[in-house]
Amino acid sequence: MAAYFIVRCKYHDMDNYKKYAKAAAQAVNAFKGRFLVTGKGVQSQKESGQYPKTVIVEFETMEIAIACYECELYQEALSHIEHSADRDFVIVEGLETS
Template identity: 35%
Template sequence: MPKGYWIGQVEITDPEKFAAYSEANQIAYRKYGGRYLIRGGNADVVEGSFRSRLVVIEFEDYETALACYRSPEYQIAASLRKAGSTGDVVVVEGYAGVQPEGVSL
């Protein structure tokens, strides 16, 4: 079964409020098994546009990723994120199909 992911691009507008969000979101992530794959870090924009912070969070599956986002625990945290940043969040199902020959992960 394919994993589920959150992909977020964020521009922090109020570091204090965003810090409160970063603390509050842990409740939902722990409950739903969210695991950071990308959380900030170095990035080179090679095409298109980019906000200053990129986050990718992995979940057991797509349904769990959606349930976490829609949970009361995360919605409380989301109100803090929206107060301290602008951005986009996408919940997406991972790919479990055939990969190019010779590629193993």
């Protein structure tokens, strides 16, 4: 069953964000993740709060999604935005399709 990174975020330092984005994309690609949404063309609603950017990444399974998040490359990517971003990050399992 597929699993997804769902990230709502606001970045305060674009140089650090670019470093994060490059390393995070490498980690996602290494685990055969697929970017479904990258925050372009967002229509924010009143309920959406403080996060102007949303990213959704699909993985084949929950185990693969967790392994990607925990891998050294992704953790290194996170170090670039540790003090320069506000984020809400969850990993969710998709519905079984049959």
